[in-house]
Amino acid sequence: MPELPEVETVRRGLEPVLDGHVLADVVQRRPDLRWPLPERFAERLTGRRVMRLRRRSKWILIDLEAGAEVPETWMVHLGMSGKMLIDGAETADLHHDRATPQKHDHVVVTTDAGARITYNDARRFGAMDLWPTATLSEHPQLATLGPEPLGNDFNAAVLEVAFAGRMTPVKAALLDQKTVAGLGNIYVCETLFRSGIHPTRMAGSISAKRVAVLAREIVATLGEAIEAGGSSLRDYRKADGELGYFQHAFKVYDREEKPCVTGDCVGEIRRIVQSGRSTFYCPKCQR
DNA sequence: CTCAGCTCCTGCGGGC
DNA sequence: TGCCCGCAGGAGCTGA
Numbered sequence: 001m002p003e004l005p006e007v008e009t010v011r012r013g014l015e016p017v018l019d020g021h022v023l024a025d026v027v028q029r030r031p032d033l034r035w036p037l038p039e040r041f042a043e044r045l046t047g048r049r050v051m052r053l054r055r056r057s058k059w060i061l062i063d064l065e066a067g068a069e070v071p072e073t074w075m076v077h078l079g080m081s082g083k084m085l086i087d088g089a090e091t092a093d094l095h096h097d098r099a100t101p102q103k104h105d106h107v108v109v110t111t112d113a114g115a116r117i118t119y120n121d122a123r124r125f126g127a128m129d130l131w132p133t134a135t136l137s138e139h140p141q142l143a144t145l146g147p148e149p150l151g152n153d154f155n156a157a158v159l160e161v162a163f164a165g166r167m168t169p170v171k172a173a174l175l176d177q178k179t180v181a182g183l184g185n186i187y188v189c190e191t192l193f194r195s196g197i198h199p200t201r202m203a204g205s206i207s208a209k210r211v212a213v214l215a216r217e218i219v220a221t222l223g224e225a226i227e228a229g230g231s232s233l234r235d236y237r238k239a240d241g242e243l244g245y246f247q248h249a250f251k252v253y254d255r256e257e258k259p260c261v262t263g264d265c266v267g268e269i270r271r272i273v274q275s276g277r278s279t280f281y282c283p284k285c286q287r
Numbered sequence: 288c289t290c291a292g293c294t295c296c297t298g299c300g301g302g303c
Numbered sequence: 304t305g306c307c308c309g310c311a312g313g314a315g316c317t318g319a
Contacts, residue, residue, distance in 0.1 A: 002315095
């Protein structure tokens, strides 16, 4: 499910319950997610204080105070179906209640303030790791990532260089986390639509001017989605304690055969499959 | 090296 | 109602 905006929303939702708090109790309910969890995972998290929550691409990075060892970072990737659910002392009004674990609840953390954070992941494409904070950028999953689209290292020129010579559809190039980090299937479709670029166009063949539009739309689209996530976060307690899922109106994603939303466009959204994944686009607006 | 296709896993919705 | 199929927001691996 989650792409960069959803992951950022989850990070922001976790912040008030985790930041500055001690992980008083950690329960690991199976040995692996996508990969085996690190040795003595629960034991190594237990008793450590959270110093900061960061995000890199689709990874949530939870910096921990040094325990018996050096400062380490608890890394969390939600994969396709990973969810973070919060309940406990401060959310006793929730009908959502994890007192007894439910199906696919894999990791359960209780803080010193009595908040309970449950990681639930049906498809188990998610991942967790524990890595020294000082060398985090060398972690195998982080080392190859491209620039953070909402960071200072991303702009039109950078995207142009990344596209240069790429004889692959721009859709695939944008899904490649080495090009830009954090985009997934939905936001690639949306940004290409907003940029008027056809998804099958070869990345290396797009003019500098149009790459600049694309870079700008990537930043704008992600920013707006995070904003939408933030507003949903403010009343997530009314829902079910599940972080990161929010209503967002997509212009093309999952709108096959629906009318194009562009003002005077009479076209309808089309769905094609590119490298095994659905692409949605307007054949009239995107060239 | 680059790229397309397959793969992991479970759940859900549509068609019959 | 139940069964079967295709599909799902990620991304690593394989082999051409």
